[in-house]
Amino acid sequence: MxxxxxxxxxxxxxxxxxxxxxxxxxxxxxxxxxxxxxxxxxxxxxxxxxxxxxxxxxxxxxxxxxxxxxxxxxxxxxxxxxxxxxxxxxxxxxxxxxPRIDIKANPLYEELDLAYMKTHYYGGIKKYQWATIPLALHGVVILEDGTKVDLTIGECENDPILMIPDLLPHLWGKSQAERKAPEVFLGEELQILVGSMPMYLEECESKELIKTHILEILKSKYGFGEEDFVSAELQLVPAGKARDLGLDRSMVAGxxxxxxxxxxxxxxxxxxxxxxxxxxxxxxxxxxxxxxxxxxxxxxxxxxxxxxxxxxxxxxxxxxxxxxxxxxxxxxxxxxxxxxxxxxxxxxxxxxxxxxxxxxxxxxxxxxxxxxxxxxxxxxxxxxxxxxxxxxxxxxxxxxxxxxxxxxxxxxxxxxxxxxxxxxxxxxxxxxxxxxxxxxxxxxxxxxxxxxxxxxxxxx
The missing domain is CATH 3.40.630.10 (Zn peptidases)
Incomplete structure (x- = not known):
């Protein structure tokens, strides 16, 4: 036909x-x-x-x-x-x-009381489409002894999600609004917000207490530390399930x-x-x-x-x-x-x-x-x-x-x-x-x- x-x-x-x-x-x-x-x-x-x-x-x-x-x-x-x-x-x-967004090998930092991870996008994307949507983290981390840690965060209903914040329309006039569409978001601006709560430890010498908290969560809950990012493949993908699209359910969105x-x-x-x-x-x-x-x-x-x-x-x-x-x-x-x-x-x-x-x-x-x-x-x-x-x-x-x-x-x-x-x-x-x-x-x-x-x- x-x-x-x-x-x-x-x-x-x-x-x-x-x-x-x-x-x-x-x-x-x-x-x-x-x-x-x-x-x-x-x-x-x-x-x-x-x-x-x-x-x-x-x-x-x-x-x-x-x-x-x-x-x-x-x-x-x-x-x-x-x-x-x-x-x-x-x-x-x-x-x-x-197409997706990958986590860099040395991603985690703290600034202005927020913890972020740096990324590098994979494949041909419109970068602005990936801001302010729920993202899930999928991938593997290979520890120094060869142990493989499988990771999926953000797909279950009770999981936290991750997100790339965007600039509000009230303040974008002299920055984003004057950019051409491919540059509304630059590659280095695709950074993932991962935390905002400090961890107070008596013997902690670090001044980056929010970053320290995120590292403690990664270690205690998921079994890997900061250096292990070097031998990891971690990918940010849209969180959630594929859905029927249209009142007639004739299409799939996913x-x-x-x-x-x-x-x-x-x-x-x-x-x-x-x-x-x-x-x-x-x-x-x-x-x-x-x-x-x-x-x-x-x-x-x-x-x-x-x-x-x-x-x-x-x-x-x-x-x-x-x-x-x-x-x-x-x-x-x-x-x-x-x-x-x-x-x-x-x-x-x-x-x-x-x-x-x-x-x-x-x-x-x-x-x-x-x-x-x-x-x-x-x-x-x-x-x-x-x-x-x-x-x-x-x-x-x-x-x-x-x-x-x-x-x-x-x-x-x-x-x-x-x-x-x-x-x-x-x-x-x-x-x-x-x-x-x-x-x-x-x-x-x-x-x-x-x-x-x-x-x-x-x-x-």
Whole structure:
């Protein structure tokens, strides 16, 4: 179904199924607000559905289900297909990092009888959107002896929240009001208010009694001290749960839907495979897309080659370098990332004939990039036709889209990094409103059609 509102009479009759699917999706968003949390949730679901850690498997045959974990920030699920693995793999690759605010390595200070923590934002955000909203602290602290402390503060009803204070409108006239929108808040002004009560100790020589109190709370309640911030990964994310949006409850508002909407639907699709697929299939949940896919857990690393090599070795019983190159060159991939839904309030930044809309199904994005298609994959017409045919054969609601007018801005996904490995690749994912905001908006219909599209690709 090409470029039509997906809520046809038949889809409305299926509303209960579509809405039920989104209930589990919302729980996934609530429980998985960081990469590590998503990996752990996915691992548990994988094991419940018969997937075995690759380290516990010596050989692989058709129908076997295995998973890999890379540094607790990537997870890969694979089902071995009936065809020779050298004929290629069907990869669906999503990212599980989302824009957020990170705590610095030396964050805590006291000034004017208040305790603050310094931060560094992660990914592309409108910084002003993160002020005065309830924030929760998620992450891990690794102590000097190697002990891991898992931390979640601000999600339970009785938890305290954290917040970035803002300047009142009465006094902003000669400071914030004269700034351009990207500078209403500067990066160094995104500081978290964490306390205001001093601790009086007889033997305490510190003059920073409020900071001392915060450190005492961290030590007594959470088990780590000031130096331990150095070996911590602490992330500030919007507190609270994903919610139904609209009087008709047809949409989901929640944090991190870019790109956990694709992570959930691709994960659920591989878990729901009923029969052994023709081709070997892979669900790869990656990290670092929002900052350029760098690092050992991003798509610019060689982790895809690493786990693919191990799959080939354990299927074939032997391996040479050409086996990997041949497998990748024969493979197909969906870069499963979101596109932008056209907002009627700001429709001037789009080409309406080539813009995605909410409720119009999953989006085929032939190319992303910016200006003269810089930093893009630009899928070949033959592969676009194959995906189009797959969607139509399975009666999946779909549309085409691009990231705004030609010279308006643009953006990128992991598609070009997959294509550089020789894999036929195209971007296919749903559209969002308010992308990269603390709360993003998706259509429940689009969520479900995305799941159906990914299930069809695994069976291609």
């Amino acid at each position: 090409f470029r039509k509102n997906g809520w046809t009479k038949e889809r409305v009759e299926d509303k209960a199924v579509i809405f039920d699917f989104s209930e589990n999706y919302k729980k996934f968003l609530d429980d998985g607000k960081t990469e590590r949390e998503v990996v752990e949730i996915s691992r548990k679901l994988a094991e419940e559905n018969g997937f075995v850690h690759i380290e516990n498997v010596e050989t692989l045959k058709a129908g076997d289900k295995v998973y890999f974990i890379n540094r607790n920030k990537n997870i890969v699920l694979s089902v071995i297909g009936e065809d020779d693995i050298l004929k290629g793999i069907n990869y669906i690759v999503s990212h599980i990092d989302s 944090y991190g839907q870019d790109d956990r909407i694709c992570a959930y639907t691709s994960l659920k699709a591989i878990l729901d495979l009923k029969a052994t697929p023709k081709r070997t299939v892979v669900c790869f949940l990656a990290d670092k897309e929002e900052t350029g896919s760098n690092g050992s857990t991003g798509l610019q690393s060689n982790y895809l080659e690493y786990f693919t090599t191990e799959l080939i070795l354990k299927v074939k019983g032997s391996f040479n370098a050409f086996d990997l190159q041949k497998t990748l060159w024969n493979s197909k991939a969906l870069s499963s990332d979101v596109n932008v839904a056209m907002d009627p309030i700001f429709k001037g930044v789009h080409d309406p004939m080539n813009a995605a809309k909410l409720n119009n199904g999953i989006v085929i994005t032939k190319y992303t990039g910016a200006r003269g298609k810089s930093g893009t994959n630009d899928a070949d017409a033959e592969f676009v036709a194959e995906i189009r045919n797959m969607l139509n054969k399975n009666d999946i609601v779909w549309q085409i889209g691009m990231l705004g007018k030609v010279d308006e801005g643009g953006g990128g996904t992991v598609a070009m990094f997959l294509a550089q490995k020789g894999i036929k690749t195209i971007d296919v994912g749903p559209a969002l409103l308010s992308m990269h905001a603390p709360m993003e908006i998706s259509s429940k219909l689009d969520v479900y059609e995305t799941y159906r599209a990914y299930l069809a690709f695994y069976n291609l």
